[in-house]
Amino acid sequence: MGRRTVLIVDDQSEFRLLARELLETDGFIVVGEAGDAQAALRAARDLRPDLVLLDVRLPDGSGVDVARTMRAWKAPPVVVLTSTADYTDEARHCGATGFIPKGLLSGPILRATLEAP
Numbered sequence: 132m133g134r135r136t137v138l139i140v141d142d143q144s145e146f147r148l149l150a151r152e153l154l155e156t157d158g159f160i161v162v163g164e165a166g167d168a169q170a171a172l173r174a175a176r177d178l179r180p181d182l183v184l185l186d187v188r189l190p191d192g193s194g195v196d197v198a199r200t201m202r203a204w205k206a207p208p209v210v211v212l213t214s215t216a217d218y219t220d221e222a223r224h225c226g227a228t229g230f231i232p233k234g235l236l237s238g239p240i241l242r243a244t245l246e247a248p
Contacts, residue, residue, distance in 0.1 A: 136162045140171040141186040157238020168192035187214040202226035
């Protein structure tokens with residue numbers, strides 16, 4: 132897999148910073164960040180990342196709803212949901228590629244999620 136571009140969406144700036152550091156260290160290119168659902172949709176349309184790392188709980192909506200909206204786009208990004216709670220089933224039903232618990236986020240885990248059947 133080549134170097135993929137990533138948009139990180141989370142309402143906690145500390146998590147966005149940590150995720151950026153982890154992913155860039157592992158060869159991902161972070162092209163942007165967003166802290167809420169509306170900013171996520173705008174950034175994804177403008178930046179056209181390969182994938183969106185998307186928190187489930189956002190201050191102005193649900194990451195699950197954002198993922199559903201993105202899946203309806205002509206050329207949707209790959210979406211991987213994150214949260215401190217388990218949203219594996221929700222990820223499957225909203226069209227996300229997978230779910231990663233925030234505490235387990237790393238480049239290798241993200242790659243494994245993207246490559247899973």
